Amino acid sequence: MLLIRDAARIAPYGIQLIRKRTVAALLAADARAELERVAGMAPTPLPEATPADCEAELRALFPQVEDSAYFCTGLGAEAAVFTGVADVLGPAPIALFYAENGYGGTGQLISDLLSRGGQIQPRPLAVLGRDATGRRLTLVDRVLAALAELGGAPACVFLETPTNPELQAHDFDALMAGVRAYAEQWGRKVPIVVDTTLAPLYPIFAKRFAQDWPFVLLKSGSKYFTKGKATLGVAACASDPTARAILSRARELGRDADSFARPAQLAELRAGLADLAPRMAAISAHTIRLASGLRSALRARGHEITLYAISEAQVAEGMATGMLSFYLPPAPTTHADLCDEFVAHLLSRAPELVKSRVSYGQSTGGGKPDFFYVINPEESTQGALSAAVKAAQKRNNVQICRISVPEHADVDGLLAAMEGFFAEKYGRRGSQDRHNPK
Numbered sequence: 001m002l003l004i005r006d007a008a009r010i011a012p013y014g015i016q017l018i019r020k021r022t023v024a025a026l027l028a029a030d031a032r033a034e035l036e037r038v039a040g041m042a043p044t045p046l047p048e049a050t051p052a053d054c055e056a057e058l059r060a061l062f063p064q065v066e067d068s069a070y071f072c073t074g075l076g077a078e079a080a081v082f083t084g085v086a087d088v089l090g091p092a093p094i095a096l097f098y099a100e101n102g103y104g105g106t107g108q109l110i111s112d113l114l115s116r117g118g119q120i121q122p123r124p125l126a127v128l129g130r131d132a133t134g135r136r137l138t139l140v141d142r143v144l145a146a147l148a149e150l151g152g153a154p155a156c157v158f159l160e161t162p163t164n165p166e167l168q169a170h171d172f173d174a175l176m177a178g179v180r181a182y183a184e185q186w187g188r189k190v191p192i193v194v195d196t197t198l199a200p201l202y203p204i205f206a207k208r209f210a211q212d213w214p215f216v217l218l219k220s221g222s223k224y225f226t227k228g229k230a231t232l233g234v235a236a237c238a239s240d241p242t243a244r245a246i247l248s249r250a251r252e253l254g255r256d257a258d259s260f261a262r263p264a265q266l267a268e269l270r271a272g273l274a275d276l277a278p279r280m281a282a283i284s285a286h287t288i289r290l291a292s293g294l295r296s297a298l299r300a301r302g303h304e305i306t307l308y309a310i311s312e313a314q315v316a317e318g319m320a321t322g323m324l325s326f327y328l329p330p331a332p333t334t335h336a337d338l339c340d341e342f343v344a345h346l347l348s349r350a351p352e353l354v355k356s357r358v359s360y361g362q363s364t365g366g367g368k369p370d371f372f373y374v375i376n377p378e379e380s381t382q383g384a385l386s387a388a389v390k391a392a393q394k395r396n397n398v399q400i401c402r403i404s405v406p407e408h409a410d411v412d413g414l415l416a417a418m419e420g421f422f423a424e425k426y427g428r429r430g431s432q433d434r435h436n437p438k
């Protein structure tokens with residue numbers, strides 16, 4: 001806690017931004033150790049690991065990795081990498097392109113904090129939409145259109161892959177054709193920073209399109225990498241000289257801010273990386289089965305559900321994830337949104353299976369059954385997103401719902417818990433839609 005006595009000298013708003021975990025964090029383990037010392041107790045010993053331990057596990061999964069850095073939080077890693085990009089490409093300001101509907105904390109970091117020095121110019125772009133002719137537009141389309149207007153100025157592209165919410169890989173071939181053309185015309189390479197937290201095994205550095213280009217990998221380690229056991233941020237690159245310069249500068253910034261991961265955090269990371277591949281195989285299989293069950297439950301009531309989930313072919317390409325997103329068919333509700341009522345139903349009918357959490361990658365540990373996390377973006381901590389952006393995510397006035405599927409998942413139990421809601425809103429299986437009879 002911080003008491004500010006003179007708001008004219010220290011702006012409270014700026015302090016709130018620093019609170020977004022971009023510099024050294026007082027971790028739960030640190031807080032417990034301090035409380036134990038105050039109570040005259042010896043601090044509880046915790047497992048520890050080193051950055052070298054974690055890099056060995058990371059290279060076992062991604063052999064092309066040649067450098068990596070580990071931060072106490074994901075936002076700390078982002079702050080260091082984005083600032084590192086600006087420092088390496090500068091001194092002219094850089095345009096930083098990113099999705100406007102991404103993680104709200106990242107949007108705040110870029111637009112409210114990193115932009116203050118003038119080195120970074122935030123360029124948030126819409127993800128969903130169509131042009132005047134009705135043609136579907138993608139984030140890559142918008143990046144390339146915006147890049148064409150820069151006139152040779154330095155730029156960086158930040159992408160989350162798979163996409164949010166449709167869980168597709170970006171059209172990297174089209175993106176790379178555009179940035180390579182920009183480099184040929186203006187003599188400037190545009191670094192690509194990719195966040196693959198949602199699909200932790202995606203082999204970005206092994207892809208043909210990533211060869212001989214400054215790609216930097218960013219991951220929130222608090223999700224699949226550590227099974228939700230620690231806050232953590234991971235940055236890595238392959239052999240490209242510009243990418244290595246960016247990571248080197250990010251490491252200098254992390255050292256200055258004291259934002260590197262602590263040994264206890266690194267121990268969780270090492271353990272999470274060690275079993276990541278088989279864990280993601282189980283998670284993706286459960287997710288595919290849940291998606292199939294959802295489609296079947298609604299189809300049996302005369303509805304086709306708009307649902308985004310990974311396929312077996314995508315898993316084979318390294319896109320394994322436990323996240324699925326969907327829009328419930330419209331139906332009357334007494335809640336602010338039908339999605340709210342759906343989440344409330346699951347929490348009341350299956351409290352042993354479901355929690356409302358804005359996260360994923362969760363694991364209870366010890367082989368015990370895990371909770372599903374059910375996420376309603378309208379109510380989530382991504383409140384940093386504007387009302388317009390959240391409204392754009394709706395379909396037929398229904399907000400999108402997301403479910404994070406864990407490793408030890410009772411898929412049949414969750415589908416059974418949904419049946420009561422579906423029967424109330426859409427009728428019994430085999431019956432016509434009770435609200436919209438055909």
